[in-house]
Amino acid sequence: MADVTLTAGALLLRAWREEDVPALLEAYDDPVMRQWVRMPVSTPEEAARWVEVQREGWESGTRFSFAVTDTGRDGELVGNLALKRPGQGAERAEVGYWTAARARGRGVAPRALEALTAWAFTAFAAEGLVRLDLLHQVDNVASCRVAEKSGYAFAELLGALPPEFPLDGHLHVRRAPSGGAPIQRAPGVSPVGSSDSR
Numbered sequence: 001m002a003d004v005t006l007t008a009g010a011l012l013l014r015a016w017r018e019e020d021v022p023a024l025l026e027a028y029d030d031p032v033m034r035q036w037v038r039m040p041v042s043t044p045e046e047a048a049r050w051v052e053v054q055r056e057g058w059e060s061g062t063r064f065s066f067a068v069t070d071t072g073r074d075g076e077l078v079g080n081l082a083l084k085r086p087g088q089g090a091e092r093a094e095v096g097y098w099t100a101a102r103a104r105g106r107g108v109a110p111r112a113l114e115a116l117t118a119w120a121f122t123a124f125a126a127e128g129l130v131r132l133d134l135l136h137q138v139d140n141v142a143s144c145r146v147a148e149k150s151g152y153a154f155a156e157l158l159g160a161l162p163p164e165f166p167l168d169g170h171l172h173v174r175r176a177p178s179g180g181a182p183i184q185r186a187p188g189v190s191p192v193g194s195s196d197s198r
């Protein structure tokens with residue numbers, strides 16, 4: 001599954017690779033990133049470990065992250081998109097993202113998020129995925145805009161959880177287009193309480 005690639009116009013989303021380490025370090029060398037993203041990446045070793053964690057995520061099926069690259073700019077690395085799943089069969093998963101400072105304000109995150117969302121609801125439909133959550137702290141206005149522009153509706157105000165989350169947060173939710181995949185039943189078995197005898 002780590003071979004999955006997604007496209008959104010000129011954006012190509014693909015698995016992270018070892019050779020992305022220099023671009024990853026450059027992206028993290030930014031105060032805004034450090035403010036909003038939890039796992040620090042300051043040294044080549046931390047960056048290599050970060051890439052390894054992404055690979056392990058694909059392997060365990062708990063974290064599917066994509067390097068977002070711009071084919072119109074010679075494959076320049078412009079961001080990261082991740083889908084976090086608690087485990088197989090979970091009906092909810094969470095999305096997370098960042099865009100490199102030099103690429104912000106061009107709609108990279110919403111376009112990549114749209115591609116990830118469509119892929120997630122298709123790839124995990126049979127496993128029951130029907131809902132994607134997006135969380136951000138209240139003062140992360142740019143992230144709130146990404147949620148709104150990507151069809152993740154505001155759902156709930158979350159209380160602060162210091163020290164990790166010193167301020168309240170927003171939960172935004174996007175649901176699967178048709179409420180998810182039809183429930184698989186054994187042949188000839190009617191759903192409990194159903195009057196449909198077909």
Ligand SMILES: CC(C)(COP(=O)(O)OP(=O)(O)OC[C@H]1O[C@@H](n2cnc3c(N)ncnc32)[C@H](O)[C@@H]1OP(=O)(O)O)[C@@H](O)C(=O)NCCC(=O)NCCS
Pocket residue numbers: 032033036037097098099100103104105106107108109110135136137140141142143145146149
């Ligand atoms: C949040 C973030 C991913 C948005 O990515 P993006 O690709 O710039 O998304 P957009 O181009 O759609 O811009 C979203 C908003 O950012 C703000 N913005 C616009 N230009 C910007 C720029 N040059 N620099 C920073 N922010 C800008 C605007 O509020 C914009 O909303 P608008 O379209 O209504 O004007 C990006 O700002 C980022 O990586 N922030 C740091 C990490 C982070 O906060 N991740 C999310 C954690 S919940």
